[in-house]
Amino acid sequence: MDVSLFDFQLPEELIAQTPIADRSRARMMVLNRESGAIEHKHFTDLLSYLQAGDVLVLNDSRVRPARLLGIKAETGAQMEVLLLKPLGDDRWEALVKPAKRVKPGTVIHFGEGLLRAVAEATADMPGGWHFQLQYEAENLDHLLEELGEMPLPPYIRERLDDADRYQTVYARQIGSAAAPTAGLHFTPDILQQIEQKGVKIAPLTLHVGLGTFRPVTAGKVEEHTMHAEYYELGEESAAMIQEAQATGGRIIAVGTTSVRTLESVVQQRGKIEPSSGWTDIFIYPGYNFQAVDAMVTNFHLPRSSLLMLISAFASREHVLSAYQAAVEEQYRFFSFGDAMLIL
Structure with a gap:
């Protein structure tokens, strides 16, 4: 069909x-x-x-407010990570922009280091990576409520107040x-x-x-x-x-x-x-x-x-x-x- x-x-x-x-x-x-x-x-x-x-x-x-805006630890470049699916043990499948700036071992900081994402390997989707998350907070979802934004679909360009x-x-x-x-x-x-x-x-x-x-x-x-x-x-x-x-x-x-x-x-x-x-x-x-x-x-x-x-x-x-x-x-x-x- x-x-x-x-x-x-x-x-x-x-x-x-x-x-x-x-x-x-x-x-x-x-x-x-x-x-x-x-x-x-x-x-x-x-x-x-x-x-x-x-x-x-x-x-x-x-x-989940899983759209995270951060910086690449090595260069200070702005990065965006969208957490999609937990893989266990604080490992996540995610989309990252710009993906061309990521390689295994790349570290991205969010909230002045309150949350760190370490790139492990590419995922089976365009722009997809597997990340290991590192944080000191007791609860990741509470941390995402503080640091994350709502992941609106790409066809919505207006800000959601x-x-x-x-x-x-x-x-x-x-x-x-x-x-x-x-x-x-x-x-x-x-x-x-x-x-x-x-x-x-x-x-x-x-x-x-x-x-x-x-x-x-x-x-x-x-x-x-x-x-x-x-x-x-x-x-x-x-x-x-x-x-x-x-x-x-x-x-x-x-x-x-x-x-x-x-x-x-x-x-x-x-x-x-x-x-x-x-x-x-x-x-x-x-x-x-x-x-x-x-x-x-x-x-x-x-x-x-x-x-x-x-x-x-x-x-x-x-x-x-x-x-x-x-x-x-x-x-x-x-x-x-x-x-x-x-x-």
Whole structure:
């Protein structure tokens, strides 16, 4: 399957650069995945599409402020390191800029030496390196809260004044390199109203890697390889989902990360049950969904694995037609953009 089948023209001015003042006032396109029919709503209308007995599945991963600006110890040159994935014993996979200035043994200082990164070897990605971190603080995450910045996607060029706007209100488990952005629209009030309607809320965790959001560079969809990401589905959430499946309730996943986690569990275990581990599941048209009945998502990049996933759920033709309508109606795209509900 040719990757160009998932391309579309997007005016640059529709790429949202800043979050709107009220999270919940984003627009929401509703797409019927069987007929392709669309409705133009607002996110606050989500409640009217949910029913008692449904389960809303949320990814509670929290973005780590892992973008570090430092200096090369040897020369004083400015460097940027983005921590991506822990490898154990304070070793990390990271992206570094400019990568050409790094070699094994290169030391980069952050916060006047409060944190040091020693380059060990290149990683299997452009600009990627494995670093050994050295610090005196008791807790690395607390140190990163002091020294690090939020790793916003490259298409966002505006400064984010409030870092919490790149976190969901229910973010708990720190570990993501990028936000599960479909959840950015929820507020505590909306979540309370959803529960009051008899809809159960089931959190899970998938720590999002940058590879999830990048365009697919292979010529053929089947040639693309996803980076592995860590997930956890706990006993309580698994039980909620099992009960809904047994009683006719729908499983509504918030975000492609929640979709990938649930489908990974079923693929690996044969059914929904408590589980944890690593997944590199790549969902594209032809995939048979076994866990998810509906999803809340944002509008995604052309040629991205996320666009391929929702095209597998609602058909490529319906999705690209809906995206064309979104462009014509001037919806806001990508991380700080508007929402889509696919039923």
